[in-house]
Amino acid sequence: MLSVLQPKVGIVSCSGEELAQGTVARLATLKVLHELRPTHTVTICLPLFLAGGEGDREFARFHPTITVDGCDLRCAARGTEMYSGKPTASVVVDDLVAAAGLAPPEGRRALNDAGKLAVTLVAERIARLVDDVLDRRQRASPAAPSPAPGGGDPDPPSCSCRSRRGPA
């Protein structure tokens, strides 16, 4: 019942396998889902917009959505808009890293120190955006329960493909 009452922000990551920035996007998204805002976030695998069903394509209609991209191709943002709905906010790893003056991340398989710093930077940015989105919804619908970022929640962060998160 709690999950019905509490708004969830959808986070869609590019996960780009070819670049270290894709790994940063993926790990930052997971950090938000599992550590920073577990109560108020949910995710979906980007390819499900094409490979899944109509329910998957309605993701951005069900959830205010933040996309997280590794590079300026912006596959997550453009793919989400193309197949599901316009994202509420977007993050590009390259842009945040450059703005913060960090060294470019390296190591798509195992990030270097700059990459790990970038994960923290990007995750914190996503978390602030989650708070902003929920604050705006709260102001628009004052009857809705207020967000409690990082608070305990019996309803765990989940993947919207409705499958289990780990092996049986």
Place this chain on the structure above:
Amino acid sequence: MTGTAPQVVVIPCSGIGKTYGSVAREAAYDLCEDLRPEGTTLVALAKLVLGEEEARERVRSCPAVTIDGCKLMCASKLVTHSGGRVAHEVAVLDVYRRHKELKPEGIGELNEGGLKLARVLAEEVAGVVDEIRRTGTAAGVGHA
């Protein structure tokens, strides 16, 4: 292997919600970086979602091996959707069923079982890649 052997594109699923997606990703790195760096090219699935022309052309012109984390088989479906040919598809769960001792856990960071499962999967697929490059097909090994 001859100089004319085709390059094989490897496409893992981008599964972000589940351990099996991380195993798929790790296995693709094992294959493309360690085991068969000369004969394989990794293609990001997100590019096929977007319809990026260079990625689409690559899967149209080269045989593709897909590694999927769940039964939805996003990587395999998207290669076909992009006009490519899936020479071989692998589902992580099928490999895990044959190696129950290697139970994967973790998503952002795989446990030892997950890393070993990825390696086993990659070694199996490396043999298939060799077959594809030798003959142009993966006869008899269409689905792991």
